[in-house]
Amino acid sequence: MKKFKDLECILLVDDDAPTNFIHTKMIQKSGVDVAIKAVTSAQEALDYITHTGAYEHTPDKMMQPGIIFLDINMPGLSGWDFIEEYRKLDSRFKIHVIIIMLTTSLNPADEAHAKSIAEIACFLHKPLKPETVVELSQRFFEEL
Numbered sequence: 001m002k003k004f005k006d007l008e009c010i011l012l013v014d015d016d017a018p019t020n021f022i023h024t025k026m027i028q029k030s031g032v033d034v035a036i037k038a039v040t041s042a043q044e045a046l047d048y049i050t051h052t053g054a055y056e057h058t059p060d061k062m063m064q065p066g067i068i069f070l071d072i073n074m075p076g077l078s079g080w081d082f083i084e085e086y087r088k089l090d091s092r093f094k095i096h097v098i099i100i101m102l103t104t105s106l107n108p109a110d111e112a113h114a115k116s117i118a119e120i121a122c123f124l125h126k127p128l129k130p131e132t133v134v135e136l137s138q139r140f141f142e143e144l
Contacts, residue, residue: 001031001032001033002031002032002033002134002137002143003032003033003143003144004032004034004066004137004138004141004142004143004144005141005142005143005144006066006096006141006142007032007034007066007067007096007137007140007141008034008035008063008064008066009034009035009036009037009063009064009065009066010027010034010035010036010037010065010066010067010068010069010133011037011038011039011045011048011049011065011067011068011069012024012036012037012038012039012069013039013041013042013044013045013068013069013070013071013074013079013082014038014040014069014071014074014102015040015041015071015074015075016040016071017038017040019071019126019127020038020039020040021038022127022128023038023069023102023127023128024036024038026127026128026129026130026133027128027130027133029130030130030131030133030134030137031130031134032133032134032137034066034137035063037062037063037065040074041074041075041076041077042070042074042076042077042078042079042081042082042085043076043077045068045070045082046077046082046085046086046089048062048065049064049065049086049089049093049097050089050093064093064095064096064097065097066096066097066098066140066141067097067098067099067100067136067137067140068097068098068099068100069100069102069128070082070083070099070100070101070102070120071102071103072101072103072105072110073103073105079101079103080113083099083117083119083120086099086119087119098121098136098140099119099120099121100120100121100122100123100124100136101114101120101122101123101124102124102125102126102128103123103124103125103126104125104126105125106125110123111123121140122136
């Protein structure tokens with residue numbers, strides 16, 4: 001198992017539970033030693049990051065994500081809406097967080113939009129692969 005500094009948790013944000021399940025398995029298969037939290041809405045992701053809502057009374061048991069894999073098209077708050085709300089967060093919730101847009105969208109405008117947003121490190125197409133998890137971990141974090 002590979003361990004990386006400041007990468008204790010990966011947060012999956014996708015409204016499709018089967019996709020979260022598959023991506024969880026891919027992260028596990030990657031050999032990166034990391035906890036995985038999967039949520040099905042952008043609002044739940046914001047609550048998790050800020051220890052509010054359903055996560056208000058469990059901050060001592062929660063790890064701050066080092067990587068957030070974010071879907072674009074979700075009911076309620078979209079991935080774009082998540083970014084707007086994320087920008088408003090106190091900086092202590094954003095230290096060492098890498099946001100990866102992970103989507104099925106083939107729309108070039110979505111990719112261009114994602115690349116124009118400073119908070120988004122890269123734009124990738126689903127499904128997530130084990131080697132991609134390793135590559136991103138090595139790219140953005142120091143291996144221990």
